[in-house]
Amino acid sequence: MKTYKQITDEMIQRDCRYLELLSHSFPTIATASTEIINLEAILNLPKGTEHFLADLHGEYEAFQHVLRTASGAIKRKVNEIFENTLRETEKKELCTLIYYPEQKLQLVKDSEEYLEDWYVITLNQLVKVCQNVSSKYTRSKVRKALPEEFSYIIQELLHESSMEPNKQAYINVIISTIIDTNRADDFIVALCNLIQRLTIDSLHILGDIFDRGPGPHVIMDTLCNYHNFDIQWGNHDILWMGAAAGNVCSMANVLRLAMRYGNLSALEDGYGINLLPLATFAMDTYASDPCTLFGPRMDETTSPYNDKTLRLIAQMHKAISVIQFKLEAEIIRRRPEFKMENRLLLHHIDFGRKVFVADGREYEMRDCYFPTVDPSDPYRLTDEEREIVAKLHNSFTHSEKLRKHMKCLFRYGCMYNVCNSNLLFHASMPLNADGTLKEVDILGKKYKGKALLERVGQLIRTAYFADNDNKEKSFALDYLWYLWCGPDSPAFDKSKMATFERYFLVDKETHKEVKGYYYSLRDREDICDMIMDEFGVEGEHRHIINGHVPVKAVKGEKPIKANGKLMVIDGGFSKAYQPETGIAGYTLVYHSRGFQLVQHEPFTSTQKAIEEGQDIKSTTQIVEMSSKRMMVKDTDKGRELMIQIEDLKKLLAAYRMGLIKEKSF
Known part of the structure; x- marks a missing residue:
C-alpha cells in the first residue's frame, strides 16, 4: 500500500474525477483521516465466522436449529468462557436459552423458585457471552445489529468491564433495574438473538432449499430476514x-x-x-x-x-x-x-x-x-x-x-460464488x-x-x-x-x-x-486446481465446496477429497436420504483459526431441544487450521478496504497539495 509520500501529482491527476466524487463523502482532511484510521483498525480485527450449509431440502426444524446453534460454535464459546465456573448441566441450560430464548424462558418461569436470582445470574452470563462474540467486530457494526429498544443499555453493558470496582456497581444497577421494571424477559430474548447473530458473520447456502422436506417456505422466510447470506x-x-x-x-x-x-x-x-x-x-x-x-x-x-x-x-x-x-x-x-x-x-x-x-x-x-x-x-x-x-x-x-x-x-x-479463496457451487x-x-x-x-x-x-x-x-x-x-x-x-x-x-x-x-466425469475426477488435486484457476481462485489455501451428491458416511465415504482441496457438505439433511448416508448432514464453519467440518446426527425435534436440552449430536473434524489467526486484512473484504484506504490517501494528498479544495457544510 502506498504511503502519503509515494503518491504523486500525476497519480492524483489521473484519478481526479473519481477523487472529486469521493470528496463529497469525505469533504475535509479530518473526515478522510478519520475514515483511514477506522478502516486500518478494521483490517486488524479477526475475520468473521462463515457458515456453509447445503441441500436443506425443506427440513426447516433441523436448519433452524443448526442456524441457532451455529453448528456448535455457540456451545464452544460457552465452554471456553465458563470452562471451570459452571457445571455441564448449567452450560447446557445456558446454551438452550441462547438457542430458544422465548420457549426456554417459559419453562424456567414455570419451575424456578428463586426467579429474581436466576435473572441476575443469567443476565450476567449472557453479557459475558455477548462480549465475547462481539469482540471481533467494530463498535459500529455491533451497534447496527442491536435491537433498537435496548441499544443503549446493551452498548453500556458490552463496553464496561466488571473487573473495575467503580464499574461493577454501575453494571449491577443496570441489571437490577431491568429486572425491577419487568423487562428482563424481553432483554434476555434480545441478548440471545444478538448472540446468535454475532456468532455467524456470513451464511453460505450451497443450493437445494426446496423439495422433499415439509418447510422450504419456512426456510426461505428465515433467509429473507437473515443479516448476511x-x-x-x-x-x-x-x-x-x-x-x-x-x-x-x-x-x-x-x-x-x-x-x-x-x-x-x-x-x-x-x-x-x-x-x-x-x-x-x-x-x-x-x-x-x-x-x-x-x-x-x-x-x-x-x-x-x-x-x-x-x-x-x-x-x-x-x-x-x-x-x-x-x-x-x-x-x-x-x-x-x-x-x-x-x-x-x-x-x-x-x-x-x-x-x-x-x-x-x-x-x-x-x-x-x-x-x-x-x-x-x-x-x-x-x-x-x-x-x-x-x-x-x-x-x-x-x-x-x-x-x-x-x-x-x-x-x-447465483450459479457460483468465489469468497475468501473458496469456490462455491452446488453440483x-x-x-x-x-x-x-x-x-x-x-x-x-x-x-x-x-x-x-x-x-x-x-x-x-x-x-x-x-x-x-x-x-x-x-x-x-x-x-x-x-x-x-x-x-x-x-x-x-x-x-x-x-x-x-x-x-x-x-x-x-x-x-x-x-454421473458425469466431474464426480469421479474431483478426487484429483490437479483437476481441482485447474477448475479453481479457471475461476481465478487465489490463495495458499484454496478450496472447492459442493453439495448435491450425499456423502454416504455409513459406507465409509469421506466428504474431504483431493487432499483437502474439495469438500462435499451434503450429508443428508433430508430425512429421505438419512438411511443412505447414515448421518443428518454436514455443515462447515470457517473462522479466524481455520476450517471445521461438523457432522450431524438426526435432529429429534425442536420441542425436545427446548424441554430436555437435546442438541444435535455432532462430531467436529478439523479440516485445516492456520498457524496464525486470520484477520480481516487477509480476506476479500480486507482487499476491498485496502483499495478504499489507498483512494482516501490520494484524496488526503490532493487536499494537502491544494489540487482539491476542502468543503464546508
Missing part, C-alpha cells in the same frame, strides 16, 4: 424458479415431488397453490386404481394423514406424473438441440401385452394402467389434463409468497473424460467452465425477468427445465433422470443414472 442455486431451486417463471414442466415436477414425499402443506399452506382441480381429477380418473406404487415416502408413525388421504395423494401422484411425461415431451420435441429424445418413453409401452419395448428388448412393467394415454398419440394431453395445467399455471404465477421468495433467491443467489463442473472442461452448446455458441455458469445464470434471470418479446425468453424458459434434468446441466450432470424407469420398470438396471 448468499445462495448458490441447486437443481431443486432452479426447478422452483422455473415453476414460478411459468414453466409447466417444472410445475409438474414440483407437484410430483410434493406428492412423492407427502408435502402438500408446503404447496397449499406455504404458497397457496390450489390442488383441488388435480385432486378431483385424480379421484375420478384413478378411482379403480390402487396406485400402490405411488404412495408417499414418509414415516407412517409420524404421518399426519389418514388412509383415505394417503390414497388420494397416491392418486394425485400418479396423475401428475403422467401429465409431467406428456409436458416434457412437448419441450423435447420443440428443442431438438437438447438431444433428449431418449426421454420420450410412453410410445415404447405395449399396452396389449403390458410390457415396455426398447432397443430390441422387453422389460416387465410394475404398472400398466394409463387411462389418459392414447396409444396412437401417447403424448397428447386430454382436455381435462390441459385444463388442470392451465389452472396450476395460474396458481404458481400468481402466488405472492412464491414471488417474494423468488426475488430473494435472485437477489442473493458439478461439466468435464470431458480426460479432465478438460467440457464445451456445452447453448443457442449455437459453446461455453465451458466459468463462462458456462455465467451464461446459465443469465438465462435463468432472462426466463424470470425478461419481457415476453425478448428473443431469448422462450428458450430460457425451456432451458430452466433442461437445467433440472439435462445431461450437460451443471446443476445435474447425469446421463438421465430415470423417473419413468423407477416408477414403472422392474429391471433395476434401467434405473441407473450415470
Whole structure:
C-alpha cells in the first residue's frame, strides 16, 4: 500500500474525477483521516465466522436449529468462557436459552423458585457471552445489529468491564433495574438473538432449499430476514424458479415431488397453490386404481394423514406424473438441440401385452394402467389434463409468497460464488473424460467452465425477468427445465433422470443414472486446481465446496477429497436420504483459526431441544487450521478496504497539495 509520500501529482491527476466524487463523502482532511484510521483498525480485527450449509431440502426444524446453534460454535464459546465456573448441566441450560430464548424462558418461569436470582445470574452470563462474540467486530457494526429498544443499555453493558470496582456497581444497577421494571424477559430474548447473530458473520447456502422436506417456505422466510447470506442455486431451486417463471414442466415436477414425499402443506399452506382441480381429477380418473406404487415416502408413525388421504395423494401422484411425461415431451420435441429424445418413453409401452419395448428388448412393467394415454398419440394431453395445467399455471404465477421468495433467491443467489479463496457451487463442473472442461452448446455458441455458469445464470434471470418479446425468453424458459434434468446441466450432470424407469420398470438396471466425469475426477488435486484457476481462485489455501451428491458416511465415504482441496457438505439433511448416508448432514464453519467440518446426527425435534436440552449430536473434524489467526486484512473484504484506504490517501494528498479544495457544510 502506498504511503502519503509515494503518491504523486500525476497519480492524483489521473484519478481526479473519481477523487472529486469521493470528496463529497469525505469533504475535509479530518473526515478522510478519520475514515483511514477506522478502516486500518478494521483490517486488524479477526475475520468473521462463515457458515456453509447445503441441500436443506425443506427440513426447516433441523436448519433452524443448526442456524441457532451455529453448528456448535455457540456451545464452544460457552465452554471456553465458563470452562471451570459452571457445571455441564448449567452450560447446557445456558446454551438452550441462547438457542430458544422465548420457549426456554417459559419453562424456567414455570419451575424456578428463586426467579429474581436466576435473572441476575443469567443476565450476567449472557453479557459475558455477548462480549465475547462481539469482540471481533467494530463498535459500529455491533451497534447496527442491536435491537433498537435496548441499544443503549446493551452498548453500556458490552463496553464496561466488571473487573473495575467503580464499574461493577454501575453494571449491577443496570441489571437490577431491568429486572425491577419487568423487562428482563424481553432483554434476555434480545441478548440471545444478538448472540446468535454475532456468532455467524456470513451464511453460505450451497443450493437445494426446496423439495422433499415439509418447510422450504419456512426456510426461505428465515433467509429473507437473515443479516448476511448468499445462495448458490441447486437443481431443486432452479426447478422452483422455473415453476414460478411459468414453466409447466417444472410445475409438474414440483407437484410430483410434493406428492412423492407427502408435502402438500408446503404447496397449499406455504404458497397457496390450489390442488383441488388435480385432486378431483385424480379421484375420478384413478378411482379403480390402487396406485400402490405411488404412495408417499414418509414415516407412517409420524404421518399426519389418514388412509383415505394417503390414497388420494397416491392418486394425485400418479396423475401428475403422467401429465409431467406428456409436458416434457412437448419441450423435447420443440428443442431438438437438447438431444433428449431418449426421454420420450410412453410410445415404447405395449399396452396389449403390458410390457415396455426398447432397443430390441422387453422389460416387465410394475404398472400398466394409463387411462389418459392414447396409444396412437401417447403424448397428447386430454382436455381435462390441459385444463388442470392451465389452472396450476395460474396458481404458481400468481402466488405472492412464491414471488417474494423468488426475488430473494435472485437477489442473493447465483450459479457460483468465489469468497475468501473458496469456490462455491452446488453440483458439478461439466468435464470431458480426460479432465478438460467440457464445451456445452447453448443457442449455437459453446461455453465451458466459468463462462458456462455465467451464461446459465443469465438465462435463468432472462426466463424470470425478461419481457415476453425478448428473443431469448422462450428458450430460457425451456432451458430452466433442461437445467433440472439435462445431461450437460451443471446443476445435474447425469446421463438421465430415470423417473419413468423407477416408477414403472422392474429391471433395476434401467434405473441407473450415470454421473458425469466431474464426480469421479474431483478426487484429483490437479483437476481441482485447474477448475479453481479457471475461476481465478487465489490463495495458499484454496478450496472447492459442493453439495448435491450425499456423502454416504455409513459406507465409509469421506466428504474431504483431493487432499483437502474439495469438500462435499451434503450429508443428508433430508430425512429421505438419512438411511443412505447414515448421518443428518454436514455443515462447515470457517473462522479466524481455520476450517471445521461438523457432522450431524438426526435432529429429534425442536420441542425436545427446548424441554430436555437435546442438541444435535455432532462430531467436529478439523479440516485445516492456520498457524496464525486470520484477520480481516487477509480476506476479500480486507482487499476491498485496502483499495478504499489507498483512494482516501490520494484524496488526503490532493487536499494537502491544494489540487482539491476542502468543503464546508
